[in-house]
Amino acid sequence: MKDGLDLRHDVQDAQLVDRRHENIGRCDALLLELRENAPPRIAAMLIGGPARSERIGRWMTALRRLVPGHTRAPEGGVSRIPFAAVRSIGNTIELDVLRDDLPSEHLEQWLARNVICRIPGAESKKESKS
Amino acid sequence: MSREVALHHLLGRAVLDPHGRKVGRVEELRAEIELHEHGNDYVVTEFHIGSFGAVESLAGPYFARMLLHHLGRLVPYRGHVIPWNRMDLRDPRHPRTLDTLEQLRAEQDRA
Numbered sequence: 010m011k012d013g014l015d016l017r018h019d020v021q022d023a024q025l026v027d028r029r030h031e032n033i034g035r036c037d038a039l040l041l042e043l044r045e046n047a048p049p050r051i052a053a054m055l056i057g058g059p060a061r062s063e064r065i066g067r068w069m070t071a072l073r074r075l076v077p078g079h080t081r082a083p084e085g086g087v088s089r090i091p092f093a094a095v096r097s098i099g100n101t102i103e104l105d106v107l108r109d110d111l112p113s114e115h116l117e118q119w120l121a122r123n124v125i126c127r128i129p130g131a132e133s134k135k136e137s138k139s
Numbered sequence: 140m141s142r143e144v145a146l147h148h149l150l151g152r153a154v155l156d157p158h159g160r161k162v163g164r165v166e167e168l169r170a171e172i173e174l175h176e177h178g179n180d181y182v183v184t185e186f187h188i189g190s191f192g193a194v195e196s197l198a199g200p201y202f203a204r205m206l207l208h209h210l211g212r213l214v215p216y217r218g219h220v221i222p223w224n225r226m227d228l229r230d231p232r233h234p235r236t237l238d239t240l241e242q243l244r245a246e247q248d249r250a
Contacts, residue, residue, distance in 0.1 A: 015167050038146065039146040042141050048184060048224070049223065092177075122220070
């Protein structure tokens with residue numbers, strides 16, 4: 010792992026992969042813990058549409074609320090991953106998590122179940138993959 | 140007591156000195172690994188403050204300076220590296236340095 014990090018350049022918006030090297034999105038927000046008489050600590054990273062839309066603006070947050078499935082998403086569809094779960098930082102950031110366990114994958118899974126699988130031919134693709 | 144702030148809420152914020160004069164905008168935060176008994180943490184060691192703010196965020200200081208020169212504006216670039224213990228983040232929306240603008244400039248000239 011690198012000794013020094015430029016947080017905006019190296020971490021924010023960096024591509025994240027899980028322990029199986031599957032893409033799990035980008036680092037949409039980075040949370041810093043401000044402490045008394047100690048340097049700010051990198052506490053966690055957030056992945057998911059709501060974290061990204063908050064960066065863009067209120068109008069984007071409002072627009073996002075219109076997406077079906079949004080209200081049923083666990084933890085608001087945001088994955089909070091402690092920075093201690095970072096395994097390595099390079100061109101991508103490898104995290105010690107599994108993609109399927111992340112709440113931010115809820116919308117993608119919902120789309121796969123309710124939209125993609127209903128497209129003719131999608132089911133056979135799925136079968137041939139497995 | 141500790142609290143959390145998102146990095147994107149700090150980036151681009153105007154930083155003032157103790158007299159209320161603008162030093163620049165937060166452009167980058169440098170973090171380094173800190174080893175302790177219970178494991179490792181990344182902690183912020185430096186705040187990079189610059190006069191080009193958002194432009195540098197997009198393109199880097201060299202490109203930003205060149206761009207402004209080509210636009211016909213003679214704007215000297217001023218960048219400061221502030222150690223974490225010289226920044227006052229009690230109100231993260233209004234970050235302040237503990238050093239005055241003169242002290243920071245003297246430090247920059249020495250470097």
